[in-house]
Amino acid sequence: MTSLAARRDDPETLFAVPAIVADRRADGSIVLKSTMPLRECARCVGDWLEHWATQTPDRIFLGERASVDAPWTTVTYRQAVGQVRAAAAWILAQGLSAERPLVILADNGIDHALLTLAAQHVGVPSAAISPAYSLMSKDFDKLKSMITLLQPGAIYVSGTKPFAAALSAIQPLHSARIISGNAADADAILFRTIAATPETPAVERAFAAVTPDTIAKFLFTSGSTGTPKAVINTQRMLTSSQQAKAQTWAFLEAARDLVILDWLPWSHTFGANHNFNLVLRNGGTLYVDGGKPAPGLFATSLANLRSVMPTIYFNVPRGFDMLIAALRGDDELRRRFFGEVKFAFYAGAALPQNLWDGLEELSIKTSGRALPMVSAWGSTETSPLATDCHFQAKRSGNIGVPIPGTELKLVPSGDKLEVRVRGPNVTPGYWKAPELTAQTFDSDGFYLIGDAVTFADPARPELGLFFDGRVAEDFKLNSGTWVSVGTLRVAGISALAPLAQDIVVTGHGGDEVRFLVFPNIAACRAHAGLPESADVKDVIGHDKVRAVIAQGLAKLKAQSGNSSGHATRALLLAEPASVDGGEITDKGYINQRAVLTRRAGAVATLDDEASAEWIGCAG
Template structure:
């Protein structure tokens, strides 16, 4: 039996293919039947273009339902999907194309699907094994040159089935989809849960307040990044009544502030479900669907995922092993070998701890660890204190070269106040070596496409803080 991910997803499409798949505000819906026909013809068109099993198909195109058809058609043809951020510059794209060497690079999914209308449809998916490559996802590159994480059909299937079960998806759901689809969150997490349920999606090209508020009226589940939730809370139109029929709000891709979690629950009566994932493993842990969701915690490992703290310490680098973990970095065998332990655990680079009951907490990235005067400082611990201080909207803590301590703690803050006051208030709550020695106020923090603060840029900008 083929283990092609497309076959596994399509087997769960609704029996009545006339059921809507993509609900577009102000436009006609696209049915599951429409999608299935487009996928078969687009897969046939790929084959006609000479794309074979294992070939890469790169797509850098706006978010449309046709872009999803290209993704599914690539799977069906046994090829490897390579999504590229629409914000990438030509020079950045040049790097990815040179590295992945795709057989086809597409920038207009709508036109490509339209071209495929006269292609002989590929009725049967190319047989694939669980170990065959399905996609290459390039890491965000916040700490260096992007690496291509190789995800197999088996890895994506295992993760999708585990999430579908963990989050209680059913055909009665309607998913509000406002995420980009060049990233695992919108492409794999959201789409796969919907397809496995055969449920519709309210399909939004991007997050826009009015469209999201309108879409919420038709939906039962929303997946978003923390910025989505802060924007909703800032909108007076987002009321408890507006959210009353929603059964689940999921947040990921960047840390959710405790203040956002608490304010959202107070406004709606519903706690956001925060989860933890990365390009190399899609989703790793999740707070429970039924059970306590705690602000600041990312919940428990998904079934099948083994999670441990490296070195046996109480707090340390998180290591994982399981069927959904990637098979390595594209054409980087040495880097792959560096990132896995001798017993097969992937070293995530995220620092955290695990409670005796298995609940996981993330402290930050290992590369963000500050060593000041010989003491380890975890930025997340300092940020949690700063974010509670009056006048602080959000903070990012970094280390900068210091003549006496090696590194000194620097806080970059969105908000208002006086540097000396914030340092004094932090000092009341933190040991001296953890407290910021400098505070800089900014209008915004640099972020990547999924909302993660790019601390490498902050370290460059404030490298002379103690000069």
């Protein structure tokens, strides 16, 4: 049985073999590209839906459930295309367009998906805005700026009551119709009414007029400083990205058993353009996971995982941390997971090596094989795929190689290689921001993404690249030594595991590196032996917790060869990362610069020799 599983999930049968050429130029730059040409792409996302509605009309396309005790509500491809065409008729009748797009404030769900597809079907952009800006924000400033920029013609919420404060805050800024997914709402037009609109000939005409250059959606960047930017996503960007994925993930073309259980938000490119479109392009099934890797919510994800085992398991590093802990305590779930999942995929942030090792250890122990673990790299502006690690890397952090049709230009920048991207998957720019758009591309048309990379082996580019931090985040110590923030952050999380949930690296202009630590309060509380009712400040100030952090700093120092590779002090933060402050996204990613700006007082505490709050390196 083990040998069969190994053959089925062998990376050599799952993925195409990387073949990369490197053009080393006289100016020191290196252009990398795949020797595999990008094949013809679909005209638009709607062509995928129409195809599967004809080829596999009764296959489940989408599923969701209100709670872990409820049955799954599902929609087949046949049902989906009918509701999409009906909703598209309503959208056209309202005069929606790029200048009056559809805005969605709600979490992932079937209605959300069908409305998005309906707008895109007839050439109207959609814009999913993170629910955090509506449900967690206190001032709604970023939501207001987004609505002011977009001037939507319709706004969808899952229910008017939870979104009442946000809707009230933006009400003077638009003239949009409010759509609700809650059948009990009398103060909005109901989605079920829109989905029952009689289809008109105008729908087919508008669908036929969609081109690869038609704007499919606007996706917002995090907006850590100033107003969030609306990234234009064309149909070509979305279809070329998935075509490249199909060519690198070779099993997609042969298999018709693609099932994904996913929580990643559709307001971000990873959840929407990568995962959702992966299912739609390949005729798979997507079950919406109502949980997420957060205290009190991951239990829902686990219950859903016990109900629906996916073909590919997607998550962010925090999710893998929580999954590994759950698998260790559940023999049946562990056997099913490693027996049925083809491979695991992490993205958005590097997976700390301790999590990679933990998942590999559990996999070998359970099934006799190492579960393939792969990753990718890109941004909202690259829809999101720019590189793909379609091979089994030797360790965590390998972001792979350029996908077919996409070129990377590596430009020397100090002691780093700044990476730039060009291809059909790259945005034409930012909505209503021509000056910002012009600043975003170099003279050769490469997108300035702001990241740095390093080769796994400079002589063998096919072995992939490693993310080497944000060029703007790295800094020098007084010694002149550069601190690679991205690399050190990941190493720090591993060294302080499991008590550190995330780390912000500081020490700019000083002699030493220091850490601001967002603690895993549940893990800290358990380690200290404190009850659930214990105050956060008492938890992070407990001697047992402080001792583990001090030992972790010492461990990192022992592994490091110089002062830039470890921190001498750490400060545990009692206040969670702020959405309004731009410190965190709803995927759980921490913005280093925003945290350092907002928490200047905490940085000052780390620099205060007399303070008893910070924790020093043991020994």
